[in-house]
Amino acid sequence: DTASALAAGCPVVFKAHNAHPGTSELVGHAITKAITDHGLHPGVFSLIYGPGTSIGQALVADPNIKAVGFTGSQAAGTALTRTAANRPEPIPVYAEMSSLNPVIVFEGALTGPTANIDALAQQYVAAVTGSSGQLCTSPGLLFAPTGDAGDKFAAAVNHAITTCAGQTMLTESIAGSWHTGTEALGSADGVTVLGQGADGQTHNAPAPAIYATQVKDFLTNEILHQEIFGAASLVIRYTTTSDLLDAITRLEGQLTATLHLTNHDYPTAAPLIPALEQKAGRIIVNGWPTGVEVGHAMVHGGPYPATSDTRTTSVGTLAINRFLRPVAYQNLPTELLPTPLHNTNPWHLNRLINGQPT
Amino acid sequence: DTASALAAGCPVVFKAHNAHPGTSELVGHAITKAITDHGLHPGVFSLIYGPGTSIGQALVADPNIKAVGFTGSQAAGTALTRTAANRPEPIPVYAEMSSLNPVIVFEGALTGPTANIDALAQQYVAAVTGSSGQLCTSPGLLFAPTGDAGDKFAAAVNHAITTCAGQTMLTESIAGSWHTGTEALGSADGVTVLGQGADGQTHNAPAPAIYATQVKDFLTNEILHQEIFGAASLVIRYTTTSDLLDAITRLEGQLTATLHLTNHDYPTAAPLIPALEQKAGRIIVNGWPTGVEVGHAMVHGGPYPATSDTRTTSVGTLAINRFLRPVAYQNLPTELLPTPLHNTNPWHLNRLINGQPT
Structure with missing residues (x-):
């Protein structure tokens, strides 16, 4: 979720798991170094520590937070989902909660x-x-x-x-x-x-x-x-x-x-x-379910209570959709269009033009 | 929403607006006729009448309902969204609630x-x-x-x-x-x-x-x-x-x-x-916002409170995503794959293969 949120252009606030503060610190340093190396604003990633029941709930309730990713117990995930749904502005929660993997x-x-x-x-x-x-x-x-x-x-x-x-x-x-x-x-x-x-x-x-x-x-x-x-x-x-x-x-x-x-x-x-x-x-x-791959065909998600949102995946290229929102530009002159939408396709994106992939 | 839910393969229960029961009846008959003409199961579309506060809430709370589309006031949309979020199995609500359209x-x-x-x-x-x-x-x-x-x-x-x-x-x-x-x-x-x-x-x-x-x-x-x-x-x-x-x-x-x-x-x-x-x-x-078109580039949706779910549109080909869920088939023999996923691409779908649109 952190990687796909950053890829979608969202700043991320990450709450470390209390059981492995050292690992979180190491990963946090690696992300911060990558952000510095690429000249991004240092505010795009924050790592904080504290109990999920108080700090996690406070983060989900904060009006500046617009989406939530979570992995953990069904009780904790459900509590976060309820908090998000009852905000003045409800936001999506992507909670991965339980799975028996038959x-x-x-x-x-x-x-x-x-x-x-x-x-x-x-x-x-x-x-x-x-x-x-x-x-x-x-x-x-x-x-x-x-x-x-x-x-x-x-x-x-x-x-x-x-x-x-x-x-x-x-x-x-x-x-x-x-x-x-x-x-x-x-x-x-x-x-x-x-x-x-x-x-x-x-x-x-x-x-x-x-x-x-x-x-x-x-x-x-x-x-x-x-x-x-x-x-x-x-x-x-x-x-x-x-x-x-x-x-x-x-x-x-x-x-x-x-x-x-x-x-x-x-x-x-x-x-x-x-x-x-x-x-x-x-x-x-003829395989075993442990192991995921970051690829186009990967789905790491499923119906409730495996996850709180059945429409998405937390791993794979489609995971970026968790943090994107569609915008239509009707009749805008090129001068006002965002750069990636120019006819020259300067970012070399896969595009759908009149229904045809291009 | 009715069209895209049916296109996604979902049965639809439609609650008529009490202000135009006759129009609802006419549209309902047209949909039922289309369903009969195409040999679909008659249960894929139902039209019911009654007050939104009771029947609407009861529908949203029913465990057989897996997603909700709604157009109306912010108070009513928010009430439905809360009901859906507080079900034992939460479900998405696509409510279009208010917009000043500057x-x-x-x-x-x-x-x-x-x-x-x-x-x-x-x-x-x-x-x-x-x-x-x-x-x-x-x-x-x-x-x-x-x-x-x-x-x-x-x-x-x-x-x-x-x-x-x-x-x-x-x-x-x-x-x-x-x-x-x-x-x-x-x-x-x-x-x-x-x-x-x-x-x-x-x-x-x-x-x-x-x-x-x-x-x-x-x-x-x-x-x-x-x-x-x-x-x-x-x-x-x-x-x-x-x-x-x-x-x-x-x-x-x-x-x-x-x-x-x-x-x-x-x-x-x-x-x-x-x-x-x-x-x-x-x-x-240089246009006026009234009017939408069913097309690939259409977005009829927006941040809260315009809609309850910022990630989707209610009009346009992307609207089908409201009612779809991704499934990955890992290492399945052709005999067990769903027909549209066979290598021969018998449904002539636009596909992404190793990241390339095909």
Whole structure:
């Protein structure tokens, strides 16, 4: 958001996360140096420190602020969104709040040799435990088929997670939420522990945990839909395509949805795609959702509560649209037109002229 | 909004305006016929009747509604926006609420023969009184220079408005608001009546009125910034470019801003353009703001309170963006991609491929 706001010509006030003040300071210095090197006004970037509840809310309420970007909890994002909507002049809030990033494993992906099944399980566990699971696209749900192939996959997941140790989480509060969330999930009806690693050697490094359940329990219990930020995930065993459609329909908005399949699974997977389009901003085949790229086709956003604004992305070239506003110039002489709109196209922009891209 | 929502593939529920139920019924029938003729599901368009305060609010709060378009008063639009922001799942509201549509007349536009000045004054009065001034782009403010040329223009405006008669307004309530607004404006410090027409022969057809004041009063009195929906306008006499810049800075968001000038005025007008870009969605030279066109370059929108969402337009091909959401398809085989995304480009869409328009 900072990069796209600056690219759109907006000054940015950045509130550092209290959990990593040093990193914020380093990044802030790098941005300030770039601003100086390019001869921009030093006021285009400010870095400030303080508690989000007071300083964040005060910034969002300030009449000089015209748009807000945020990454964090659903409670904090919702509070900022409400503040922005209730200003005398309402402004947009781009809050990235929660996502379970469902992964669906089809039969075909489990039909190869055991080594392939083991590799898939290891990739899943790596995606769940990387950065201690503290990534917005960490897979919190995985749908695996019932039957032999699914059982083999579950056993491989158990094996892979058992050898993992906890990594330090960002703050004590985040680790506390992880404990509360996993306790609620682990004690929910129909949920069992599929496998758990070891506690880490450091402070706030709980043992990564993977749970298991059936589609029928997922459909009826709200607790199984709560994001647990950190190394925890839930494997849901399904039997039919209808199970998957029911589960997708029941999902809230997501940043990503992922399918693992071979060409034998295409007929089974095809009817799920239109349902997933309604629920996620990015649909991935035979990959893992962690990782984004700054490119033209990137969407890092999705329906509420993944983000507060479904129409945009926070990563990719389209992200600049968060901070732009269209203006029509009707009958203006060249002398009064902004330079980039001159007929000579001096900035070499891609343009639409009478509906044709030029 | 109805056209662009349907074009985006969204079903539409349309609440008819109570002041013109017959027109709504005719338009509704035409849309329903088009839907039948094209074999679309009949549920894609519904027309309902009832009071906005209850039915409108209930629609905006309904979890099946995912976006809202609205044209009307700032109070009603703000109420809908608040309701939408406070839903469990917040949704966007595209409310078009108020606009004074300032017009700036420069010296050069008044230097020709008297007939030219008279014609300009007549065009202004026609824009103010057309449809009894009940157009969102009706010019509620006109900046005219002090001195002889400006005096001649003011006299011509007085002459033109004096010969006008009132036309019937849409409802008794709208006519009532017009009376309240013009009484407040007419009794404000430093505001005089520049000219007034005759009452119309029909019910609720008040005499069109044009008022006059100075920039200093416009800068300090909030009453001079209130939209009066109907045939009323305020001529503000200015002396310097600095007067104009001060006044533009003080303006709220507008749908349009208009300049009347000749090439002699370009140096004076140039510094105002960047200021007007911050305040209006459409900047017009040597025309009048009433009238929109469905085209690629149209913007019918602007900063708050002209509209509740500054990033969009309600008219023009870009209006479809109000009802679209981006989705990225990462590594999907052709068999699972939506048809329009196939490499053969079967829908002949304009596409961006690796950043190049194609």
